[in-house]
Amino acid sequence: xxxxxxxxxxxxxxxxxxxxxxxxxxxxxxxxxxxxxxxxxxxxxxxxxxxxxxxxxxxxxxxxxxxxxxxxxxxxxxxxxxxxxxxxxxxxxxxxxxxxxxxxxxxxxxxxxxxxxxxxxxxxxxxxxxxxxxxxxxxxxxxxxxxxxxxxxxxxxxxxxxxxxxxxxxxxxxxxxxxxxxxxxxxxxxxxxxxxxxxxxxxxxxxxxxxxxxxxxxxxxxxxxxxxxxxxxxxxxxxxxxxxxxxxxxxxxxxx
Amino acid sequence: xxxxxxxxxxxxxxxxxxxxxxxxxxxxxxxxxxxxxxxxxxxxxxxxxxxxxxxxxxxxxxxxxxxxxxxxxxxxxxxxxxxxxxxxxxxxxxxxxxxxxxxxxxxxxxxxxxxxxxxxxxxxxxxxxxxxxxxxxxxxxxxxxxxxxxxxxxxxxxxxxxxxxxxxxxxxxxxxxxxxxxxxxxxxxxxxxxxxxxxxxxxxxxxxxxxxxx
Numbered sequence: 001x002x003x004x005x006x007x008x009x010x011x012x013x014x015x016x017x018x019x020x021x022x023x024x025x026x027x028x029x030x031x032x033x034x035x036x037x038x039x040x041x042x043x044x045x046x047x048x049x050x051x052x053x054x055x056x057x058x059x060x061x062x063x064x065x066x067x068x069x070x071x072x073x074x075x076x077x078x079x080x081x082x083x084x085x086x087x088x089x090x091x092x093x094x095x096x097x098x099x100x101x102x103x104x105x106x107x108x109x110x111x112x113x114x115x116x117x118x119x120x121x122x123x124x125x126x127x128x129x130x131x132x133x134x135x136x137x138x139x140x141x142x143x144x145x146x147x148x149x150x151x152x153x154x155x156x157x158x159x160x161x162x163x164x165x166x167x168x169x170x171x172x173x174x175x176x177x178x179x180x181x182x183x184x185x186x187x188x189x190x191x192x193x194x195x196x197x198x199x200x201x202x203x204x205x206x207x208x209x210x211x212x213x214x215x216x217x218x219x220x221x222x223x224x225x226x227x228x229x230x231x232x233x234x235x236x237x238x239x240x241x242x243x244x245x246x247x248x249x250x251x252x253x254x255x256x
Numbered sequence: 257x258x259x260x261x262x263x264x265x266x267x268x269x270x271x272x273x274x275x276x277x278x279x280x281x282x283x284x285x286x287x288x289x290x291x292x293x294x295x296x297x298x299x300x301x302x303x304x305x306x307x308x309x310x311x312x313x314x315x316x317x318x319x320x321x322x323x324x325x326x327x328x329x330x331x332x333x334x335x336x337x338x339x340x341x342x343x344x345x346x347x348x349x350x351x352x353x354x355x356x357x358x359x360x361x362x363x364x365x366x367x368x369x370x371x372x373x374x375x376x377x378x379x380x381x382x383x384x385x386x387x388x389x390x391x392x393x394x395x396x397x398x399x400x401x402x403x404x405x406x407x408x409x410x411x412x413x414x415x416x417x418x419x420x421x422x423x424x425x426x427x428x429x430x431x432x433x434x435x436x437x438x439x440x441x442x443x444x445x446x447x448x449x450x451x452x453x454x455x456x457x458x459x460x461x462x463x464x465x466x467x468x469x470x
Contacts, residue, residue, distance in 0.1 A: 006352075013349030021337055094326050094333040095350055096309035251312045254267055255305060 010097055014089075014106030021088075022110065030114075037073050037118040041065050044187070056189055059218055062126050067141070067217045068186035070119040071148035071209040076177050077111040078149050082156020083173055086164065086253070093255055100253070101246050104160050108153040116145055140216030143228075148209035150235045157242030164249035185210050191223055198225060205231040258284040258307060258324070258399060258431075263316035265302055276302045278453035279316065284399070286322075289430040291440030291461075293468050294450035300433035301327065303450065304401050307431065322398030328388055329403040336377030340368055340387050343376055344394075351395050358394040365420075366390035367413070386413055393420050402432045404439075418442070437465050 023029030041062070048054065048061050055064035085103035092098050127133045135141060163169040184206040190198055201207050208231040211223035260282040267274045276299040284290055284307075294300045304327040305311040306318060326333060334343045341359065348358035363372050366386045368379075376384060392400060400421070421430060421443070433450075434440055440447055440461070447464035448457045458464035 009352055010350050013346050017346045091333050094310050097350055
């Protein structure tokens with residue numbers, strides 16, 4: 001019990017510290033971190049408008065894109081920043097109660113909060129602008145986002161611990177994550193794909209996070225092959241692997 | 257009290273495994289200041305990191321009773337982009353201390369003045385060490401692990417550290433590593449020599465010096 005309290009204390013201190021180092025000394029840094037996902041979504045909304053594409057089944061474009069992009073970004077940012085947690089904070093491991101796991105957790109928490117906040121801003125601004133305030137099942141939206149962050153956290157921990165053993169690991173992240181931008185149903189509902197492709201895509205756990213977020217947001221949105229167990233299984237498997245590697249990495253880490 | 261039982265540590269290098277510590281057994285009793293003397297590269301800092309718990313031994317166990325500091329004097333553990341104050345806040349948080357008390361003490365003790373509000377990367381190594389020392393004094397440790405105390409600040413600041421340690425002699429233990437017998441003589445009651453991965457204890461400082469210099 002005491003150990004858990006110490007860990008909460010440490011992660012809390014790390015989050016506050018990370019806020020400083022990540023966003024710099026002035027508040028504009030944090031505004032910029034929030035703006036990044038907003039700009040990305042705005043760009044694609046603009047492209048949709050320019051090419052005369054609209055979201056399928058008369059779904060409004062901005063929420064459609066936001067419910068696709070935000071789970072993906074949550075996954076990308078938590079895993080990417082988590083992966084570099086040791087590299088960026090090696091000096092802090094001199095304090096015996098700070099462990100690699102804490103460094104990863106602190107970064108994941110900060111990225112998750114920032115991106116969920118960005119999502120909330122998009123939805124609120126959109127609702128204020130259009131007057132459409134209805135969300136089918138807000139809790140399920142949070143569940144979808146949480147799954148995406150969970151997969152990202154577990155993958156980030158695994159890659160972070162593995163990178164202690166091999167410098168090659170860090171190079172894997174980009175090639176692994178970037179294709180998922182096209183194969184996670186960000187810009188199309190997977191239900192409209194031909195069956196063959198649809199089935200192939202369901203092996204991608206991010207698809208489930210995206211579609212759960214969407215079915216939570218839009219009433220009447222259907223995603224038949226989506227389930228909760230599959231992405232949860234990824235989280236459990238990756239977390240197990242990551243925690244095991246982290247244990248091994250602690251012994252292997254050289255602090256000088 | 258700190259007990260080491262068959263503690264070994266190796267590091268992988270480009271040309272094979274470097275064995276730093278070979279099956280070390282040691283007992284550091286309470287309220288007894290112990291010096292550990294050894295040449296550069298003998299594994300003194302490694303031993304300190306193992307005792308503090310920031311690194312793990314390859315084999316053996318280390319039992320710590322009471323609150324053990326991180327290896328002090330070493331200036332790592334600070335983020336260069338953060339100010340002395342921000343670093344102080346972080347450290348007092350992870351040790352669950354009252355932030356305002358620690359801030360006031362560290363500001364006063366470190367004598368950094370306006371530099372306390374400046375990024376640590378603008379500090380000289382002496383200033384960093386002063387901050388590290390002040391911080392460790394603000395947190396009440398039962399065991400202070402001091403790595404090369406001679407590196408910390410000028411002679412005036414060293415006197416101040418001296419007084420601070422004397423003031424808590426009845427409740428705190430100090431373990432100092434150094435390559436310099438003068439440092440150890442001024443702080444310690446007994447001394448151990450670290451050589452070739454082995455740690456040998458001596459009750460008399462003269463005896464330890466004789467063995468170290470032989």
